Amino acid sequence: MKRILFIIALALSNVFVFSQNITARIIDNTTKEPIQFATIKTGAYSGVISNDEGYFTINGDDIKKPITISCMGYQNKVLSISEIKQLSNVIPLTEAINQLNEVYISNKTPNADSIIAKAKSNLKVNYKPNLNRYNIFSRNTDYVDFKSLDFEIEKAKHVKKSKIEDANRSLANMGKQIIESNIVSFSDFKGALYVLDKDSSKIHVDKATKLLDYKNDFSIDNIQEKAQDIVLTYLDTTKTYKLKTGIFKIEDSLSLKSDDFKNDEENIHKLSHLNNHTRSLWKRSQFYKSAFLSKFLNGDLYEYAFKNIGYNNNELNYIIEFTPRKGKSKHTGTLYISDDNYAITRVDYNYYKNRHGEKFNLKLLLGVKYIENTSEGTIIYQKDSSNLYHPKYIKLITGSYFFVSRGLKFIENSPNRYKINFDFKLEGDFQNKEELLITTNNDIDLSNFSKISQEKEIPIKVLNRYEKTLWENEETLEPLKEMKEFKTTN
Numbered sequence: 001m002k003r004i005l006f007i008i009a010l011a012l013s014n015v016f017v018f019s020q021n022i023t024a025r026i027i028d029n030t031t032k033e034p035i036q037f038a039t040i041k042t043g044a045y046s047g048v049i050s051n052d053e054g055y056f057t058i059n060g061d062d063i064k065k066p067i068t069i070s071c072m073g074y075q076n077k078v079l080s081i082s083e084i085k086q087l088s089n090v091i092p093l094t095e096a097i098n099q100l101n102e103v104y105i106s107n108k109t110p111n112a113d114s115i116i117a118k119a120k121s122n123l124k125v126n127y128k129p130n131l132n133r134y135n136i137f138s139r140n141t142d143y144v145d146f147k148s149l150d151f152e153i154e155k156a157k158h159v160k161k162s163k164i165e166d167a168n169r170s171l172a173n174m175g176k177q178i179i180e181s182n183i184v185s186f187s188d189f190k191g192a193l194y195v196l197d198k199d200s201s202k203i204h205v206d207k208a209t210k211l212l213d214y215k216n217d218f219s220i221d222n223i224q225e226k227a228q229d230i231v232l233t234y235l236d237t238t239k240t241y242k243l244k245t246g247i248f249k250i251e252d253s254l255s256l257k258s259d260d261f262k263n264d265e266e267n268i269h270k271l272s273h274l275n276n277h278t279r280s281l282w283k284r285s286q287f288y289k290s291a292f293l294s295k296f297l298n299g300d301l302y303e304y305a306f307k308n309i310g311y312n313n314n315e316l317n318y319i320i321e322f323t324p325r326k327g328k329s330k331h332t333g334t335l336y337i338s339d340d341n342y343a344i345t346r347v348d349y350n351y352y353k354n355r356h357g358e359k360f361n362l363k364l365l366l367g368v369k370y371i372e373n374t375s376e377g378t379i380i381y382q383k384d385s386s387n388l389y390h391p392k393y394i395k396l397i398t399g400s401y402f403f404v405s406r407g408l409k410f411i412e413n414s415p416n417r418y419k420i421n422f423d424f425k426l427e428g429d430f431q432n433k434e435e436l437l438i439t440t441n442n443d444i445d446l447s448n449f450s451k452i453s454q455e456k457e458i459p460i461k462v463l464n465r466y467e468k469t470l471w472e473n474e475e476t477l478e479p480l481k482e483m484k485e486f487k488t489t490n
Contacts, residue, residue, distance in 0.1 A: 021472055023057040024084050026050050026069060029092035037380055037393065038071035038093070039313070042475075045384055046440045049393045051478045059473040069093065070313040072336060072346060096311040112304035112320050118342040119335075120297050123287045126343040128388045133444045134193045137437045137476045138278060141483075144183040144219070146428035149175040151227060154421040159235065167234040171227060178223065186211040186483050187460075189269070190474060193278055194444060194452050198288055202454040203275040209461045209470060210267070213488040220404055223426060231410065231422050244409040268457045275454065281436050285379045285391035293347060293379075296322055301329040312336065317345055323352060330355045331375070343381070343389050350376035357398075367405030367425075374399030374431065390441045399431040439475040464488040 026035045034054025041047040042058055042065065050056045050071075058067065069077045074093040084091065151171035153164055189208035195201045232241070284292050295301055302322040310317050316339040323332045333349030351357075357372030375398055382392040405425040412418040461470070465487040466479060 021057060021059055022081065022084060022089065023055060023478060024087075024089040024091055025054045026056070026071070026091045026093060027054060029094045032092075035071055035074070035093055037378060038069055038074075039380070039382065039392065041068040041070070043440075045382070046475070048439070048475050049380070049437055049477065051480055053480055055478040057476070057478045059475065072312040072317065073310045075311070076314055110306050110309075110318060112306040113299065115306070115318050115320060115337055115342070116297060116299065116304050116335075119337050119344055122342045126341060126389050127287060128386075128390075128443075129286050129288060130195065130197045131444050131446065131449065132195045132390065133442050133448075134195070134282075134390075134438045135191075135440045135475075136193050136278070137190045137439065137474070138188065139433075139435045139477055139479075140187040141433040141435075142185045143431040143433075144428060145430075146178050146183070146426060148425070148427045149178055149223075150423075150425040151175060152423045153231065154423075156418065156420040158416070158418040159420060163234040167231055170230045170233070174226060174230065184482065184486070185213075186466075186479075186486065188471075188476070189274070190471075190476065193275075193282065194449055195279070195282065196446075196449050198279075198283055198286060198291075201275055201279040201282075202449070202452045203271055203278055204452070204454070205269060205271065205274070205458045207461075207470075207474075208269055208458060209463055211463050211466060211483065211486050213464075220402075220426065224406065224408075224424070227422070227424055228408070231420070235410065235420065236412070240413045242411040242413060244411065245406055267460045267462050269460055270457050271455055278436070281394055281396060281434055282391065284377065284396060285381075285394050287344075293344075295329070296331070296333070296335065296347070296349065299325075301325055307334075309339075310336070312345055315340060315345075324355070330357070341387070343383075345381050345389070347379045348377070350374075363403065363405070367403075367407075369401075369403040371401045372398065373401055384441065390438065391436075392438055394434075394436040396434045397431065399429060401429055403427045435477055437475075437477050 026038045027033060028035055034050075034052075036050055036052045036054060038050040038054075038056075039047060040050065040056050040058065047067070048056050048058065066078050066080050069079070069091065071093060073095055075096045077091065077093060079087075079091065151168070151174075153167055153171075155161070155164060187208070187210045189205050191203060191205035191207075193201060193203050228243070235241070287294055287297070301324065303325045305321045305323075306318065307321050308319045310319055317336045318339060320335045320337060321333070322335060324330065330351055331349045332352040333347065335344055336346040337344055351374065357375055359371045361369045363369045375396075377396045378393070379391060379395075380393045381389040383389050403425075404427075406423070408422045408424075410420045410422065463470075466484050468484075
């Protein structure tokens with residue numbers, strides 16, 4: 001009997017801990033608008049970030065302690081879990097306007113170029129890019145918006161007209177499905193990134209998930225494969241075919257797949273690729289020579305203007321805007337620089353006016369056009385116990401316009417070598433959002449780094465809808481509404 005009572009008590013205690021997980025929203029006290037990128041400190045050097053909608057979640061262990069909420073331009077707020085509940089899980093922050101009068105001891109406006117120069121000269125003092133261990137949570141979101149799709153099968157003497165018409169109807173239905181689909185996928189993983197330097201790192205992954213509707217997984221290659229399946233359905237399915245595409249060589253023995261929407265995605269992460277990709281995103285937050293951010297501190301490329309001062313975590317920050325000085329500079333944005341030690345505490349940037357990234361137009365030769373038209377990001381830093389700054393949150397959004405026109409020729413593997421030509425064109429926009437939350441960090445030495453063994457691959461748990469319980473008691477990014485409402489059509 002005592003054992004039964006103990007088990008019941010233990011179960012109830014687990015329910016209690018589970019129920020302690022709390023999701024709250026941070027808003028502006030005046031406008032009631034959500035506040036994004038607020039830092040929620042659950043320990044001296046640990047915590048999470050509020051998402052674009054102002055939401056965050058903290059786990060059962062963390063909420064036993066008071067949390068500190070800080071955000072650029074707002075007064076800090078320290079709250080217990082009971083106080084958050086009393087606010088109905090909606091936390092208002094007050095702008096730190098009243099404190100600014102203390103700063104203006106003269107009528108002289110701070111010089112932006114001088115502040116930038118001091119920030120550059122203090123980079124080595126304020127940042128430690130090498131030999132670090134970061135506990136990380138990563139989220140990758142892909143969007144595809146197809147504007148138009150055109151399919152056409154040329155007439156062939158060896159194929160009945162009715163079959164050609166049926167194939168064209170099937171292709172038209174697929175095109176309609178693609179245009180009307182909400183094509184989005186989400187990939188999350190949690191683990192640790194071990195950084196030796198900008199060119200060498202290792203990664204460990206504890207857990208990885210993916211939200212993907214395979215039926216609506218319409219990458220350019222998948223569209224071609226699915227269109228090929230439809231065409232093959234109306235050919236002689238007892239035969240195999242060679243496929244010629246444009247100027248490229250012919251592939252051998254193409255046959256009808258058993259499933260028009262075959263799940264051919266490998267549900268694994270190749271850790272060598274994931275490591276390189278994560279390090280590449282981390283490098284966006286660094287200031288080594290020739291780094292992405294270092295360009296923003298180059299007075300030959302950018303002009304600077306002092307805009308205001310504000311408080312972040314009770315520290316005064318200069319707010320400096322930068323714009324391109326020359327045509328080869330592409331970005332504009334804002335730098336937040338500490339008055340105390342001239343550390344850069346936050347960077348926001350995006351493309352300036354009509355400027356863009358990579359662009360090529362081989363429409364006539366290869367039927368391909370591509371323009372990178374979106375590049376925007378936010379990087380937020382946090383100071384550690386040694387007064388060194390490390391990235392806390394990195395967000396990078398890239399987007400591009402694409403146009404692809406391909407001609408395919410099916411050649412029957414038979415003495416007759418019957419042929420049928422199929423053309424398709426597609427046009428649209430692609431957008432990728434990468435987010436990296438660093439929950440904690442600590443130093444490592446070369447010996448520690450050398451002993452770390454990186455696995456070759458890890459499995460991904462593929463989901464057909466968002467499952468909150470998979471990330472309970474984990475420090476993660478609270479998902480946006482679109483992710484919470486995601487579900488497949490399968």
